[in-house]
Amino acid sequence: MNSFEIAVLGGDGIGPEVMQAGVAVLEAVDARHKLGLRFSPHQAGAMAYRDTGEDLSEPVFARCRDADAILLGAMGWPGIRRADGTELAPQITLRVRLGLFGGVRPIRAIPGVPLPLSDPRAAKMDFVILRESTEGLFFSKDRGLITHDMAEETLRLTRPTSLALARMAFELAGERATRLGRSGRVTLVDKANVFRAFAWLRDVFAEVAAEHPGIKHDAHYVDAMALDLIRRPWDFDVLPTENMFGDILSDLAAGLIGGMGFAPSADLGADHAVFQPSHGTAPDIAGQGLANPTAMILSGAMMLEWLALRGGGEALREAAAEIRAAVDAAFAAGLRTPDIGGASGTAEVTRRVLAALGG
Ligand code: ATP
Numbered sequence: 001m002n003s004f005e006i007a008v009l010g011g012d013g014i015g016p017e018v019m020q021a022g023v024a025v026l027e028a029v030d031a032r033h034k035l036g037l038r039f040s041p042h043q044a045g046a047m048a049y050r051d052t053g054e055d056l057s058e059p060v061f062a063r064c065r066d067a068d069a070i071l072l073g074a075m076g077w078p079g080i081r082r083a084d085g086t087e088l089a090p091q092i093t094l095r096v097r098l099g100l101f102g103g104v105r106p107i108r109a110i111p112g113v114p115l116p117l118s119d120p121r122a123a124k125m126d127f128v129i130l131r132e133s134t135e136g137l138f139f140s141k142d143r144g145l146i147t148h149d150m151a152e153e154t155l156r157l158t159r160p161t162s163l164a165l166a167r168m169a170f171e172l173a174g175e176r177a178t179r180l181g182r183s184g185r186v187t188l189v190d191k192a193n194v195f196r197a198f199a200w201l202r203d204v205f206a207e208v209a210a211e212h213p214g215i216k217h218d219a220h221y222v223d224a225m226a227l228d229l230i231r232r233p234w235d236f237d238v239l240p241t242e243n244m245f246g247d248i249l250s251d252l253a254a255g256l257i258g259g260m261g262f263a264p265s266a267d268l269g270a271d272h273a274v275f276q277p278s279h280g281t282a283p284d285i286a287g288q289g290l291a292n293p294t295a296m297i298l299s300g301a302m303m304l305e306w307l308a309l310r311g312g313g314e315a316l317r318e319a320a321a322e323i324r325a326a327v328d329a330a331f332a333a334g335l336r337t338p339d340i341g342g343a344s345g346t347a348e349v350t351r352r353v354l355a356a357l358g359g
Contacts (some may be wrong), residue, residue, distance in 0.1 A: 002036040004307060007067035009060075009090075011045040013281025015073025020070065021305070021350040022300045025326075028357050029319035033303070040067070041354050046077035046088045046281075056090035065098065065272065067209065072276035073296065078283055091267075092141065094274055095133045100267035101161050102168045103131035103243075104302070105250040107233070107279055110294070112331040113258040114340055117230070122256070126180065127236040128172060129253055131164050131246025132157075133267055138243040157197050157242070159204065162222035166208035167270070169240040173215045176237065177273030185216040189225045189241035198242075205240075235318055253279055261292025261339045264299035266306060275303040284336075289345040292337040294327060297353060325358035 008023065010016030023039055030037045040181035042060045049055040055075070064070050075091050081122020082247065094100065109115060109125045140153035166186075172186030187204045190198035202219055209217040220228070221244045229249065230237070233256055242251065254263035260279035267274040277295030301323040315324055331354040337349060344352070 001032065002313060003043070004035070004037050004068040004200075004312065005066070006037055006039050006303070007064045008039050008041045008068045009039065009044045009064070009070065009072045009075075011073040011075035011091075012047050012054075012077045013074055013283050013286035014279075015045070015281055017073075017286070017289070017291045017346050018277060018293040018296035019073040021346055021353075022073075022296035023287070024350050025297050025323055025353055025357070026300045026304075027356055029322055033315040033319045034092060035316060035319060039071075044090050045075035046080040049082075049088050049092075050077075050080050055088040056093050061094075061097065064094065069307060070094070070272070070274040070301065071229070071303065072274050074279060074281040076281050079349045085345065086142070091274070091276065092114060092138070095203055098243045098272040099245050099269040100272060100274060101132055101134045101164060102266075103129075103130040103250075104132060104266040104268060105246070105253070106264060106298075107250075107253040107257055108301070109257050110262060110331050111328050112334065113262060114153050115258065116256065117233070118323075119234075121232075121234040125234050125256060127141040127233065127253075128171050128238050128255060129246055129250045130165065130172065130238060130240040131250060132161065132241065132243050133246075136243030138247075143350075155195075155197060155242070155244075157201055162204045162206065164270075165240055169238050170208055170212040170215055173238040174212070177215070183216060184214070185218070185227075185237040186212075187217075187236060188219040189222050189239050189243075189245055190219060191222050192219065193221060198237065201242075201350065219347050225249065226252065229256065231335075250278055259292075259339045262293065262294050262298075264295045264302055266299065268306065271298040273303070273306050273314055275299040275306075280329065289347060291339045291346050292339050293346050294331075294337070297323060297327060314351070322357060323353075326353050329356040 009018040018159045144153040177184035192198035211220040263278035265278045301320040302314045304320040
């Protein structure tokens with residue numbers, strides 16, 4: 001029988017609140033399908049730093065590294081910062097130390113959730129932003145050259161990571177094409193008209209595109225993409241992009257499907273993966289039971305799919321599909337969270353999704 005060790009980092013603010021919902025839903029499908037999930041909670045984040053002086057201790061890091069997958073709520077808190085004033089972001093430390101270069105952010109309209117775009121095609125929106133998560137402008141984190149007279153941060157792209165990102169993009173497009181019954185398309189989002197680094201990146205993608213003749217491939221400037229994600233987001237499929245561009249565009253894209261509470265994500269590397277909602281710790285609503293746990297619940301489904309892709313078995317894929325269907329059914333039946341003008345808080349969403357699961 002399978003057994004998967006899942007490291008659970010609730011983190012700060014609404015992180016532990018949405019995590020409780022996410023784990024409850026995973027436990028329900030685990031009980032039904034006998035998936036063998038074992039959850040091990042660990043302390044990390046801003047509150048851990050405040051209490052212990054470490055935001056991600058070496059023993060906790062080791063447990064995460066040795067786990068089969070990592071679930072993360074959200075981390076960081078206003079006012080709790082390092083001595084140099086920088087924010088505590090162990091989620092970024094995990095990305096860098098575990099080589100989690102592929103930030104997969106699916107943007108899918110959930111039936112019944114009000115959308116800001118009135119065009120009926122918006123209900124068919126289903127694309128993925130693939131944010132490179134270890135290099136780009138974020139490579140410069142803690143390395144910038146700051147003097148009284150200037151501040152300089154430098155973007156870096158490397159060939160191994162860019163090739164791996166391109167391969168992940170084409171593989172993802174291939175899987176989606178099979179699952180959605182349509183042809184796949186990879187659109188690199190860059191700024192190749194201004195920076196030679198992005199012209200270089202286009203060449204790397206062209207190399208990998210040649211190995212995937214069945215998948216369409218093109219490129220789009222990031223500023224034009226910001227416009228087109230509002231004008232015609234239903235036209236896109238897989239959008240690989242540089243770290244900073246992906247950071248910004250994924251928040252914009254979350255806005256298209258009802259907000260941060262609906263945007264799941266996965267940070268994938270060759271051997272490790274972290275699954276977490278795209279949102280932060282939301283200090284403005286923390287501790288009030290108002291957080292929308294949908295993004296966390298859907299991130300759990302992404303974890304099951306990733307374990308399935310790594311040979312964990314078909315039941316994991318079925319369980320992931322059941323979670324997604326239960327979320328869709330709950331919202332289609334009228335569930336409305338406070339972030340979209342409703343009154344159903346974290347606990348009620350959990351109850352309704354569990355009910356839709358038949359648990
Ligand atoms: P970070 O820098 O960590 O991304 P942030 O403060 O910029 O943090 P969030 O914490 O994601 O961003 O919050 C942005 C806004 O979205 C806040 O008003 C917050 O209340 C809201 N928000 C974020 N996540 C949720 C959620 N799950 N449910 C409801 N509202 C949310």
